[in-house]
Amino acid sequence: MGEVTLRVWRGDASGGDFESYTLEQNEGEVVLDVIHRIQATAAPDLACRWNCKAGKCGSCSAEINGKPRLMCMTRMDTLPEGPVTVTPMKTFPIIRDLVTDVSFNFVQAAKVPALMPPPMPVGGYRMFQEDVERGQEFRKCIECFMCQDVCHVIRDHEDNKAHYAGPRFFIRYAELEMHPLDQNDRRDLIREDMGLGYCNITKCCTEVCPEHIKITDNAIIPLKERIVDAHYDPVAWLGRKIRRKTKTSAADAAIQPAP
Amino acid sequence: MTALESSTKVQLGGTRGGPEKPTLRADRWWIQPVVTVSVLTAFVIYSTWAAFQNKYYFVGANVHRDLISPFYSPCIGGSCVPGAKFAFTWSAWTLSPALLILIFPLGFRLTCYYYRRSYYRAFWWSPPACAVADAHGSYSGETRFPLLMQNAHRYFFYFGLIFNGLLTYDAVLAFRQPGDGWGVTVGTIVLVVNATLLWLYSLSCHACRHLCGGQVRSFKAHPIRYRFWKFVTPLNAKHMNFAWASLVFVALTDVYVRLVASGAITDFKLF
Numbered sequence: 001m002g003e004v005t006l007r008v009w010r011g012d013a014s015g016g017d018f019e020s021y022t023l024e025q026n027e028g029e030v031v032l033d034v035i036h037r038i039q040a041t042a043a044p045d046l047a048c049r050w051n052c053k054a055g056k057c058g059s060c061s062a063e064i065n066g067k068p069r070l071m072c073m074t075r076m077d078t079l080p081e082g083p084v085t086v087t088p089m090k091t092f093p094i095i096r097d098l099v100t101d102v103s104f105n106f107v108q109a110a111k112v113p114a115l116m117p118p119p120m121p122v123g124g125y126r127m128f129q130e131d132v133e134r135g136q137e138f139r140k141c142i143e144c145f146m147c148q149d150v151c152h153v154i155r156d157h158e159d160n161k162a163h164y165a166g167p168r169f170f171i172r173y174a175e176l177e178m179h180p181l182d183q184n185d186r187r188d189l190i191r192e193d194m195g196l197g198y199c200n201i202t203k204c205c206t207e208v209c210p211e212h213i214k215i216t217d218n219a220i221i222p223l224k225e226r227i228v229d230a231h232y233d234p235v236a237w238l239g240r241k242i243r244r245k246t247k248t249s250a251a252d253a254a255i256q257p258a259p
Numbered sequence: 260m261t262a263l264e265s266s267t268k269v270q271l272g273g274t275r276g277g278p279e280k281p282t283l284r285a286d287r288w289w290i291q292p293v294v295t296v297s298v299l300t301a302f303v304i305y306s307t308w309a310a311f312q313n314k315y316y317f318v319g320a321n322v323h324r325d326l327i328s329p330f331y332s333p334c335i336g337g338s339c340v341p342g343a344k345f346a347f348t349w350s351a352w353t354l355s356p357a358l359l360i361l362i363f364p365l366g367f368r369l370t371c372y373y374y375r376r377s378y379y380r381a382f383w384w385s386p387p388a389c390a391v392a393d394a395h396g397s398y399s400g401e402t403r404f405p406l407l408m409q410n411a412h413r414y415f416f417y418f419g420l421i422f423n424g425l426l427t428y429d430a431v432l433a434f435r436q437p438g439d440g441w442g443v444t445v446g447t448i449v450l451v452v453n454a455t456l457l458w459l460y461s462l463s464c465h466a467c468r469h470l471c472g473g474q475v476r477s478f479k480a481h482p483i484r485y486r487f488w489k490f491v492t493p494l495n496a497k498h499m500n501f502a503w504a505s506l507v508f509v510a511l512t513d514v515y516v517r518l519v520a521s522g523a524i525t526d527f528k529l530f
Contacts, residue, residue, distance in 0.1 A: 013274040066283030067390050085283050090390075093273025100276065107269050128479035152386040153400065156393035161269050180477035197407075198400035200379045201372055204389035217465070217495065221372055225413075225469035232410040 001025045004076060005083040006034055008046065012096045019043070020083065025076060031086065032060050032071035035098075047097040055210055058144030062098050063087045068146035068208045089149040102145050104154075108165045112172055113189065117181040131180045137218060138175040140211040141168065147205035147215060153198045164195035167205035167215045174219035177226060187230045196223055281392035288388035295381035298503070302510055306330065309513050310357035315520040316513075317343035318446065320437035324526055326446040328516040329453055329509050330357045333425050363422060364509075367415035372465045373502045375409060413466040423457050430454040436528070446519060446526040453512040456505040463494035463501050 004025040007018045021038045032050055039046050051057040053072045060071040065085050076084070092100035117125060147167040148154065154161050165173070173190055176182050190196045201224075205215045213219075229236045277283070309330050316331040318324040319342040327334065333345035336356030352359060368374050379385050384394035401409050430450040434441050461467065472488030475481045494501070519526045 009277050011276065016276060018278070063277070063283065063390065065285060080285070082285075085285075087278075087283060088276035090275055090277050092275070094276030098276075101273065104269060128477075130478040130485060134478065150389050152393045153398065155390075156386065157398045158271060160398065161271055178476060180479065182476070195400075195402070197402035198398070200385060200400050200406075201376050202380055202386065202389075203376050204386070207389050216376075221465045222469060222473050224410075225466060226474060228410045228413065229474060233413065 001027060004034060006031075006038065007083050007085045008035070008038070008043075008097070009087040010043075010046070010097055011094070013094055016094070016097075018085070027077075029076045030072055031062075031064055031069075031074045031076060031079075031084065034076060035071060035086070047095070047099045049099055056142055058142035058210075061089055061144045061146050061149065063089060063149075068149045070144060070146075070210050073210060089145070091149045091151070091155045092145075102148075104161060105143070105145050105148060105166070105168065108169045109172075111165070111194075112169060112176070113184050113186055115176060115179060115182050116184045118183060125181055127180060131178075134178050135175045137213055138171040140213055141171060142211060143168065144210060146208045146210070150204045150208045151199075152202070152204070153195075153200075160195065160198060163193065164198050165190075167199070167220065169194065170196065170199070170223060171213060171215055171219040174223050177223065187227050190223060191227045191231065196220070196227060199224075282388075282390055284388070284390060288391055292381040292384075292387050295377045298507075299378065299381070302506060305510055306361065306513075309510075309517070310355055310361055312517075313338060313355035313357070315517045316340075316357070318516060318520045318526065319343070322519075322526070323436045323439040324444065324446060324519070325432045325435050325437060326450065326516050326519065326526065327429050328513045329426055329429075329450075329457075330361065330513050331355075332429050333360070335359060360422075363415065363418040367412075367419040367461075368502075368506070370409050370412035370415055371502065372412070373499050412464075413470065416461065416464055416466045416470075419457075419461050419464075423454065423461055426450075426457060427454045439528075443529045444526045445529065446515065448529075449512050449515050453505075453508050456501065456508050459494065460498075460501040460505040462491055463496075463498040465495060465498070467491055468495045 002025055003022055005020055005022045007020050010016055010019045021042050023034060023037055023041070026033070032053060035046065035048055048062070048071070049059040050072065051059040055070055055073040058070070061068060062071050063069070063086070064071065064074050065079065068089060071086070086098065088094055088098045088100045092102050092104060095101050145168060151166055153164050154166060173186055173194065176184065177186060199220055201216055201220060203216045206213070206217070209215060282288070316328040317334070317340050318326040319340070327343055331343065334343040334356050335345045335348050336352040336354065336359060337348060337350035338353050339348060339356055349359070380387055385398065386393045401407060430447070430453070433447040433450040434443065436442055436444070468488065468491045471491050472478065472481060472484035475484055478485040478488070518524045
């Protein structure tokens with residue numbers, strides 16, 4: 001096989017630049033393999049996160065030729081001819097080389113109000129298969145944070161990080177809102193503090209998800225519709241008034257952090 | 260600051276890695292926005308022109324047909340030609356009747372989740388493509404007026420269902436050939452396909468999926484709504500396809516009726 005050239009971003013918070021590495025191309029290699037060979041031969045101080053090499057840990061997220069991808073799941077022979085550009089995720093502050101500080105996501109995770117089931121009935125809780133399947137898709141998330149990285153709401157507007165949870169956490173909110181045992185009503189919280197209205201459903205999160213979770217269609221849009229139920233639909237409002245339907249308030253939900 | 264507050268406070272700022280460029284993508288990401296702009300602009304120009312024409316929208320008994328353009332149905336304006344008139348008319352409205360009608364399908368498509376994705380990308384460049392920089396310095400999304408009005412989508416969906424019913428009725432009437440019994444013409448097929456595509460577009464709508472059963476917490480507790488939800492969910496996955504197909508075909512339907520009505524072509528009877 002021929003040679004391959006990787007242009008890798010090298011640097012830290014004080015600045016950086018691309019460095020090119022040309023290596024022999026081996027059959028069946030993924031980008032992470034080439035990065036490891038660069039570490040082993042030309043640049044032992046090149047920093048990158050990795051763990052499972054199987055697309056299941058979400059550690060090796062980076063931007064390959066400008067698009068967020070898992071380095072361990074991107075085969076070299078699927079990339080176009082010419083130098084391959086590898087940069088760190090743009091949305092998060094850089095630590096060094098390809099490693100970024102993704103603590104924004106852990107802060108958002110801590111804000112998610114936990115599941116609030118009713119008191120345990122005699123015989124224990126029961127969930128039926130159709131309800132289990134609904135939330136199962138969201139459980140596939142490997143927290144690679146590429147959906148957060150590609151979301152232009154925070155990628156291009158840093159100030160929005162203060163009031164926007166991002167697609168990864170909208171699927172978490174959707175999962176909880178669709179949970180048959182949950183008694184929290186997080187709709188006000190999602191609208192007012194988590195910034196769901198900032199999402200303009202351009203579906204980039206869905207495009208980059210390595211687990212093929214339909215983030216926009218199955219989580220974000222259903223949440224938007226639930227917020228319409230609560231705030232923008234007078235008929236739904238009237239129906240609630242007539243049926244005197246009440247749920248746990250968002251304010252109460254908001255003060256119960258995840259364990 | 261309590262332990263909880265410190266653990267839930269977002270740290271803004273911080274130096275980002277990578278070069279200061281709008282994008283590092285070298286593929287042809289611009290093709291999709293260009294195609295979207297081209298098709299939607301062509302549709303808007305054609306539908307505006309067709310709406311103001313106020314003629315050649317109905318093929319009537321004089322040629323043994325009953326075909327009406329979807330842009331002009333239901334024909335409720337005072338200027339509607341005989342045979343095309345709906346059950347009631349607003350005689351004071353003397354402009355083109357299409358202007359009274361098009362606001363509803365236009366509103367349905369304008370607030371549609373799929374079209375929002377398309378025109379935010381293609382026209383507003385927010386963003387033009389994934390991992391390509393937003394063209395705007397600040398961004399508030401759909402949190403403020405006028406984009407807050409996107410939340411009215413379900414009401415346009417309700418109106419859309421009424422229009423679908425009326426266009427289905429028109430398609431049934433297209434089987435009738437006054438003075439020549441009943442039969443199937445090319446025009447009949449065109450109107451039937453048009454109504455079918457519009458139903459598929461409406462039923463695959465995200466608001467429809469939500470209203471059918473998506474809004475419940477437990478499917479087990481709502482088995483009938485679960486059945487509805489299971490029916491529309493596969494359609495919802497093809498919403499994009501139905502959106503484009505119905506948009507193009509509704510314009511082609513108007514073109515066909517216009518050509519027949521103007522005498523440029525003949526509506527052939529198949530059987």
